[in-house]
Amino acid sequence: MLDYPIQLNTLEFKAVVNELVVDCDEVVETGTFQGNGSTKIFAETGKYVITMECNFNNYQIASQNLRQYQNVVPFHALSLKRDYLLKFLLNEKFDLNTNYDSPYPKTFYMREIGDNVLFENGLNLFCNNDRKQLIFLDSAGGVGYAEFLQVMSFNQEFLKNKILILDDIQHIKHIRSVATLLEKGYEVSVSQENRFAWCRLNK
Numbered sequence: 001m002l003d004y005p006i007q008l009n010t011l012e013f014k015a016v017v018n019e020l021v022v023d024c025d026e027v028v029e030t031g032t033f034q035g036n037g038s039t040k041i042f043a044e045t046g047k048y049v050i051t052m053e054c055n056f057n058n059y060q061i062a063s064q065n066l067r068q069y070q071n072v073v074p075f076h077a078l079s080l081k082r083d084y085l086l087k088f089l090l091n092e093k094f095d096l097n098t099n100y101d102s103p104y105p106k107t108f109y110m111r112e113i114g115d116n117v118l119f120e121n122g123l124n125l126f127c128n129n130d131r132k133q134l135i136f137l138d139s140a141g142g143v144g145y146a147e148f149l150q151v152m153s154f155n156q157e158f159l160k161n162k163i164l165i166l167d168d169i170q171h172i173k174h175i176r177s178v179a180t181l182l183e184k185g186y187e188v189s190v191s192q193e194n195r196f197a198w199c200r201l202n203k
């Protein structure tokens with residue numbers, strides 16, 4: 001198993017974010033956790049930050065941790081529709097030679113997305129448009145690829161205005177997302193320890 005901390009707040013991540021965010025209107029994040037990792041780095045850019053967290057306890061802690069950042073709105077929300085996510089997990093084979101979070105990943109990830117939320121399908125709500133956005137996908141391991149596929153299904157003209165950052169690229173979360181980007185001919189940059197990757201979708 002990988003032994004990364006859950007929070008992504010390394011100096012390298014901060015430098016990459018600060019470089020990429022310059023031309024963006026806002027940052028949209030899936031997976032706030034408790035707000036003291038990636039979200040804080042986005043918050044400190046001064047750009048608008050929209051972040052979604054499906055676990056109510058994490059959402060409440062994140063709201064406290066982020067309260068001084070007026071440019072940030074944490075939502076208790078699901079990135080995609082719950083029934084879509086559950087079907088995706090039901091049919092997921094979990095047979096790739098990669099990292100999972102549990103010996104029973106299907107039920108583990110189904111539990112992770114189980115809380116009642118304020119709204120579902122947040123990625124479609126916030127990102128299916130032509131706005132210039134930095135989109136950071138960092139939610140449940142088992143649904144990272146589903147989120148990636150959703151973003152890539154948006155109109156090609158919209159994608160030209162999006163920059164994607166993917167966390168956990170040696171993990172079920174995004175190992176296939178990076179492979180798919182490379183297959184499609186996108187240029188993908190990878191962090192020093194092969195933990196996260198970024199890609200401008202304006203090819």
Ligand SMILES: C[S@@+](CC[C@H](N)C(=O)[O-])C[C@H]1O[C@@H](n2cnc3c(N)ncnc32)[C@H](O)[C@@H]1O
Pocket residue numbers: 006007008009030031032033034035036037038039052053054055058077078079080112113138139140143
């Ligand atoms: C790896 S943690 C995020 C870490 C955070 N980005 C950081 O750097 O501190 C993943 C979080 O995503 C939440 N989550 C899982 N699936 C989700 C979904 N479909 N939509 C929104 N949040 C989700 C989990 O409850 C968990 O808190």
